[in-house]
Amino acid sequence: MTIILTNDDGIEAPGIQALVKAVNGKSAIIAAPRDHQSGCGHQVTTTRPISLQRRSETEYAIAGTPADCIRIAISQISKDIKYVISGINAGGNLGVDAYISGTVAAVREAAMHGIPGIAISHYRKAKQNFNWDLAAELTSEVLADLLERTLEPGSFWNVNLPHLQPGEPHPEMVFCQPCTRPLPINYRIDGDNFYYVGEYGKRDRTSGSDVDVCFSGNIAVTQLKV
Structure with a gap:
């Protein structure tokens, strides 16, 4: 089984290296953006050449x-x-983030062509450092489960890992529904320039939604459709 690995943080990002580790020897090909593409959503390039x-x-x-x-x-x-x-x-990439996320767009594009996929993101608390070794370990556990499940045509998985602190319990995988509450919107204004300063961790969280599950320290798994 050939697996394509990609991301939206760019091919040099530590997250995709953690993903390679989590895939653990499966037949995989990395086809990832040369540059950082976070937040690009499902944008595609049709008016200029794409170098490879x-x-x-x-x-x-x-x-x-x-x-x-x-x-x-x-x-x-x-x-x-x-x-x-x-x-x-x-x-x-929780709830309505799926419409903004390039990470999610990659597996949505695959689902459009009948190929199942999993988008994996790591929630970050207050700009703290990531533990990529732990992320790889948790992702490996997630893949062991989800790769064995059958997806309906046009569907894909969206997974969000929690940001755990030392000593916190090992997270559980929780299948849930995506939160439909909007992201926090706020801007710092400097003359004619607006700088986005919305605080991700202060977003509304519907009880039992993916936002609530992930913020509570567990792995949120939602099934989305094209």
Whole structure:
């Protein structure tokens, strides 16, 4: 089974290296953005060339968005892709984030072509450092479960890892519904310039939703559809 690994933080990001570790030897090809593409949503490139750098037999840096990476991967790199895994994103992609996230867009693009996928993100508390080794360990546990499950056509998984503090209990996987509350919106104004300063951790959290599950220290798993 050939798996495509991608992300929206760029091919050099530590999150995708943690994802490679979590995949643990499965037949995987990295087809990821050459540059940082966080927050690009499902944008695709149609008005300029998209350069591709083949770094090895299994690694491609693509000068496009995550959705571009999947389009190129399934049409030009391999004809035998059975799964797409995107991440591990440095920051949560909970609830309505799915409309903004390039991480999620990659697996949505795959689902459009009948290929199942998993988007994996890591919620971050107050700009604290990530423990990527722990993230790889948790992701490995998630993949062991989700890769064995059957997805309906046009569906995909959106997974959010919690930001655990030392001594906190091992998280559980919780299947839940995405929160539909909006993200916090606030701006710092400097002349004619507006700087976004919404605080992610202060967003509304519907009880039992993915936001609530993840903020409570567990792994939130939602099934989304195209």
